[in-house]
Amino acid sequence: MHIGTTLTQFIIEKEHQHVEATGAFTGLLNEIATACKIISNGVNHGGLAEDVLGVAGTENVQGEEQKKLDVLSNEVMIARNQWGGHVAAMASEEEDDIYNLPREYPRGKYLLLFDPLDGSSNIDVNISVGTIFSILRCPEGVEEPTADDFLQPGTTQVAAGYALYGPSTEMVLTTGNGVNRFTLDPNVGEFILTEENVTIPQETQEFAINMSNQRFWEAPVKRYIDECLQGKEGPLGKDFNMRWVASMVAEVHRILNRGGIFMYPMDSKTAAKGQAGKLRLMYEANPMSFIVEQAGGASTTGRERIMDMKPEHIHQRVPVVLGSRTEVERVTAYHKEG
Numbered sequence: 001m002h003i004g005t006t007l008t009q010f011i012i013e014k015e016h017q018h019v020e021a022t023g024a025f026t027g028l029l030n031e032i033a034t035a036c037k038i039i040s041n042g043v044n045h046g047g048l049a050e051d052v053l054g055v056a057g058t059e060n061v062q063g064e065e066q067k068k069l070d071v072l073s074n075e076v077m078i079a080r081n082q083w084g085g086h087v088a089a090m091a092s093e094e095e096d097d098i099y100n101l102p103r104e105y106p107r108g109k110y111l112l113l114f115d116p117l118d119g120s121s122n123i124d125v126n127i128s129v130g131t132i133f134s135i136l137r138c139p140e141g142v143e144e145p146t147a148d149d150f151l152q153p154g155t156t157q158v159a160a161g162y163a164l165y166g167p168s169t170e171m172v173l174t175t176g177n178g179v180n181r182f183t184l185d186p187n188v189g190e191f192i193l194t195e196e197n198v199t200i201p202q203e204t205q206e207f208a209i210n211m212s213n214q215r216f217w218e219a220p221v222k223r224y225i226d227e228c229l230q231g232k233e234g235p236l237g238k239d240f241n242m243r244w245v246a247s248m249v250a251e252v253h254r255i256l257n258r259g260g261i262f263m264y265p266m267d268s269k270t271a272a273k274g275q276a277g278k279l280r281l282m283y284e285a286n287p288m289s290f291i292v293e294q295a296g297g298a299s300t301t302g303r304e305r306i307m308d309m310k311p312e313h314i315h316q317r318v319p320v321v322l323g324s325r326t327e328v329e330r331v332t333a334y335h336k337e338g
């Protein structure tokens, strides 16, 4: 009975190409995959499971109301990744500060960052949500990392990925050599390789943005969306369709499949709250930018390449414009024109 290439087999075969490999990287990715399988099970059970839907009654450091599954997913990611000796510390969108490992656990050479459950507003209404993760190297000689050790530009990521909990559960992963896609076979309990070298079409006629924020957008974004809405009679000479799932992980997955441009730009409403954007640089923008660029797309703030940014804070927010290269470069050029 042939089940295809499992995620573990795929990673080990890749690691064999690196003589200096110790297996720690495989070990870490395996624990992340196990955590995502557990979260997938919780999400899929929804209302059947005791006490997983609804709000937790607590707020995260971003001042957002936490959903019970936000908190549970965060606990699962920490529990699965703290014991194995692969990481030196972790950082989560749901934790105020970085998470230093309890004394009894060995320290590893990686730093793990994650958004345990992205798309929180969709959890209780059974729309796709996901887990996003990013892996960095722990600086040489650092036993007890601090938040500063995490403030590395996106270009230094060793790997990034996400699990999408939708009609099926999928994992998409890059280690800097293209993007690969795995589907969870619930009967076997394994992520099976279903597509290698995923590539984003350069051209697209589909945009994703929260239109209800239109009056708060900056001029370059207003101009671009106006032109998309003018269709083939307009300066872009083609009709555009629109999508908005309100789960970044689902938007990026659609774009990996058929192209598109996803935007959560800077706007005056966000600025009024003293924030530099809605989405988080370390847990959302950097890992998704690594995946999108490795699949041939582009990712900017509208003004600069996100992966070149020097992070200032582990909970820093940034504007995001990502997807099919042609449209992302167009929106970025509109910002440059001012």
Ligand code: FBP
Pocket: 093, 115, 117, 118, 119, 120, 121, 210, 246, 247, 248, 249, 264, 279
């Ligand atoms: P979290 O759910 O992790 O807080 O992520 C933010 C997010 O839900 C993104 O996944 C999504 O793209 C965006 O916010 C939706 O924003 P809005 O509520 O404005 O539609």
